[in-house]
Amino acid sequence: MKELRYEAPADVAAAVALLSRPGARAIAGGTNLVDLMKLGVETPDLLVDVDALDLAGVEDTADGGLRIGAGTRNSDLAADPRVRSRYPVLSRALLSAASGQLRNAASTGGNLLQRTRCSYFTDTSKACNKRVPGSGCPAVEGLSRGLAVLGTSEHCLATHPGDMSVALAALDAVVHAETPDGPVEIPLVDFHRLPGDAPQTDTVLPAGSVVTAVSLPPSRGVSTYRKARDRASYAFALVSVAAVLEVEDGVVRDVRIALGGVAHKPWRATLAEQALTGQPATAESFRAAADAELAQATPTAQNAFKVPLARRLVVGTLLELTGADL
Amino acid sequence: MTTRSSLTLTVNGTDHALELDHRTTLLDALREHLGLTGSKKGCDHGQCGACTVLLGGRRVNACLTLAVQVRGREVTTVEGLGTPEDLSPLQEAFLECDALQCGYCTSGQLVSGVAVQQEAADGWPSAVTEDLTAGLSGPVVLDDAEVRERMSGNLCRCGAYRGITAAVLA
Incomplete structure (x- = not known):
């Protein structure tokens, strides 16, 4: 790690001013940033402690939703009674992520901004377009088993590694941030980017910004999160599914599906949602909807297994939500 | 450029005044500056849990926690759980x-x-x-x-x- 300064700003405006300096990075729980600093992937010379901003806490909103402060720890959010009873998909996603120790440290804002765990990104002896733009992507012809199958580019196969953001994508969450040009609200589904020819940029958040909160609209339907991984616990998703389902008289009235572990961003499965809305809530329609989404997959030989895995996981998750006996 | 800070770490109920490089993790502060070697450095990347301590009563990986961020907060290590004469x-x-x-x-x-x-x-x-x-x-x-x-x-x-x-x- 290189030598660095540390500042604990008094308010959000001061944090934005500090973060607008080159070489500055925001730190909250540090679970991702400190690790990347040890690896030499992140080399900040100024850390701005956004925990000093007192942004933790979950509040009810006037419209019946929730406002989650960016400093809220993953463990507190997962255990919040309102999240557990009204947004189980979010509790389940958080509880499936990382370990008890990491969830106690990891913040909501930091979780949104965590970097990919692609092994080429974290290995500074290798090329990586995300870490060193223009250096190349060894994953295309190398190790890609854990990497993306949707929305990929020739420049990057990295995935967004998180679980929380996948649930937030299915919940139509909105990210609130203070930027150097003032406050912004960005729908979660638009917050993370696809790699295209600029994989070094993970999100649309302008440089120098501080994420202040995430808001959830009022809860609807039933929801849950399922995650397929190589170990039973404490592993990143190979594929995960967040689903919110409303069924009336056996017909799908509304459905929202997001996939994790398969793309550079939480992947909202809009084609599947369109295919399913108005259809009978049966395994057959669920399979057709999953196929409609996954037809656009561009897997490598190593990660082609993710496509049928995602299909089965979507169908299984939706069946679980209909109360079908699995 | 100030790359060090004076701070107080409260560990197992005792306050310790330290001057630390900002890069110092809580784990290194405990082991190298306070002589509390009960918390172990396994992977140093938050993967193995050997460095687990309680911060404000909650478990965290001390290897991924910067000491400067926990100034004034209560840290409990394995040395604070019990003693050889009086195990927890x-x-x-x-x-x-x-x-x-x-x-x-x-x-x-x-x-x-x-x-x-x-x-x-x-x-x-x-x-x-x-x-x-x-x-x-x-x-x-x-x-x-x-x-x-x-x-x-x-x-x-x-x-x-x-x-x-x-x-x-x-």
């Missing part, structure tokens, strides 16, 4: 259940185990808790599956997991 209940249970072999991961397992018992008492669900709302009105009852899931952030290369699980349940 979980330490007694580890002996009873043969919950270790080489012992390198044990301090992290103990600190994590104490936290797991508290989290369940507080009604926190886990990934294997079937009914997320079950703990809203009281503790979550731990069983084998719950302990294995909740302790998954602590690795044991000797494979003493059966004993560890039994000790946390004892």
Whole structure:
């Protein structure tokens, strides 16, 4: 790690001013940033402690939703009674992520901004377009088993590694941030980017910004999160599914599906949602909807297994939500 | 450029005034500056759990925590759980259940185990808790599956997991 300064700003405006300096990075729980600093992937010379901003806490909103402060720890959010009873998909996603120790440290804002765990990104002896733009992507012809199958580019196969953001994508969450040009609200589904020819940029958040909160609209339907991984616990998703389902008289009235572990961003499965809305809530329609989404997959030989895995996981998750006996 | 800070770390109830490089992790501060070597450096990347300490009563990986960020907050290490003459209940249970072999991961397992018992008492669900709302009105009852899931952030290369699980349940 290189030598660095540390500042604990008094308010959000001061944090934005500090973060607008080159070489500055925001730190909250540090679970991702400190690790990347040890690896030499992140080399900040100024850390701005956004925990000093007192942004933790979950509040009810006037419209019946929730406002989650960016400093809220993953463990507190997962255990919040309102999240557990009204947004189980979010509790389940958080509880499936990382370990008890990491969830106690990891913040909501930091979780949104965590970097990919692609092994080429974290290995500074290798090329990586995300870490060193223009250096190349060894994953295309190398190790890609854990990497993306949707929305990929020739420049990057990295995935967004998180679980929380996948649930937030299915919940139509909105990210609130203070930027150097003032406050912004960005729908979660638009917050993370696809790699295209600029994989070094993970999100649309302008440089120098501080994420202040995430808001959830009022809860609807039933929801849950399922995650397929190589170990039973404490592993990143190979594929995960967040689903919110409303069924009336056996017909799908509304459905929202997001996939994790398969793309550079939480992947909202809009084609599947369109295919399913108005259809009978049966395994057959669920399979057709999953196929409609996954037809656009561009897997490598190593990660082609993710496509049928995602299909089965979507169908299984939706069946679980209909109360079908699995 | 100021790359060091003077700060107070409160560890096991005692205040320590230190001047530390901002890069210093809580783990290195404990081990190298305070001589508290109970917390172990295994992977140094938050993957093994050997460095687990309580921060404000909650378990965290000390290797991923910068000391400067926890100034003034209460840190509890394995040295604060019990003493050789007066072991804590979980330490007694580890002996009873043969919950270790080489012992390198044990301090992290103990600190994590104490936290797991508290989290369940507080009604926190886990990934294997079937009914997320079950703990809203009281503790979550731990069983084998719950302990294995909740302790998954602590690795044991000797494979003493059966004993560890039994000790946390004892």
